[in-house]
Amino acid sequence: MTNHVHVVDHPLVQHKLSVLRKKETGPSLFRDLLNDISALLAYEITRDLPMTTRTIETPLTTMDAPFLENPEMCLVSILRAGNGLLDGMLQLLPDARVGHIGLYRDPKTFRSVEYYFKIPPNMENYDTIVVDPMLATGHSAASAIDRIKSTKPKSMRFMCLLASPEGIEYLHEEHPDVPIYTASIDEGLNEKKYIVPGIGDAGDRMFGTQ
Ligand SMILES: O=P(O)(O)OC[C@H]1O[C@H](OP(=O)(O)OP(=O)(O)O)[C@H](O)[C@@H]1O
Numbered sequence: 001m002t003n004h005v006h007v008v009d010h011p012l013v014q015h016k017l018s019v020l021r022k023k024e025t026g027p028s029l030f031r032d033l034l035n036d037i038s039a040l041l042a043y044e045i046t047r048d049l050p051m052t053t054r055t056i057e058t059p060l061t062t063m064d065a066p067f068l069e070n071p072e073m074c075l076v077s078i079l080r081a082g083n084g085l086l087d088g089m090l091q092l093l094p095d096a097r098v099g100h101i102g103l104y105r106d107p108k109t110f111r112s113v114e115y116y117f118k119i120p121p122n123m124e125n126y127d128t129i130v131v132d133p134m135l136a137t138g139h140s141a142a143s144a145i146d147r148i149k150s151t152k153p154k155s156m157r158f159m160c161l162l163a164s165p166e167g168i169e170y171l172h173e174e175h176p177d178v179p180i181y182t183a184s185i186d187e188g189l190n191e192k193k194y195i196v197p198g199i200g201d202a203g204d205r206m207f208g209t210q
């Protein structure tokens with residue numbers, strides 16, 4: 001399982017995550033921190049993208065310079081909270097396409113319910129990163145990935161801020177081919193299936209809706 005999970009334990013990520021977790025951190029600072037952290041996570045999740053070389057001319061000479069083999073990227077945000085990760089990632093990947101999948105978690109069954117789906121055509125061209133801050137039971141991520149897989153993207157990765165051990169296990173069972181990148185693996189889930197210690201409801205904290 002662990003080969004498929006990458007915990008980004010960079011000091012800047014961990015410091016910013018601790019400030020973001022605090023209950024007194026309001027929506028404005030919460031969003032700013034999430035922007036910073038998501039840019040740092042984007043840096044790590046793209047670390048092993050395949051490279052190629054092309055001959056270029058600098059003002060001084062000719063060289064074989066490294067370029068991304070496939071610069072076509074697509075980010076897919078799981079609404080609402082996934083949108084909080086987009087701006088930071090787009091700082092590093094400004095040409096990425098962006099898809100959206102609207103899911104909410106039913107508070108009784110904890111299963112995800114889809115209400116929106118819009119992604120670019122020709123997904124087979126795109127290395128795709130599915131983003132959502134929270135991997136709790138894993139149902140939302142697994143069903144989003146199911147849906148996106150049916151469009152046959154070139155490759156797929158999943159990025160979150162926090163993951164629970166249960167969510168990692170479930171997602172790995174359902175989609176063993178999709179690596180998971182996270183800033184933390186927290187202790188577990190409470191009786192309402194919230195991540196503990198966690199950050200609370202990511203969407204509500206981001207948008208001040210509670
Ligand atoms: O792993 P799971 O148990 O499926 O839970 C995680 C999901 O719950 C949250 O969304 P929520 O349903 O609160 O919707 P929101 O983003 O609109 O607030 C979160 O952003 C994930 O999408």
Ligand SMILES: O=c1cc[nH]c(=O)[nH]1
Nearest residue numbers: 136194195200201202
């Ligand atoms: O801890 C959790 C679990 C699901 N959704 C959230 O926003 N937070």
Ligand SMILES: [Mg+2]
Nearest residue numbers: 201202203204
């Ligand atoms: Mg929510």
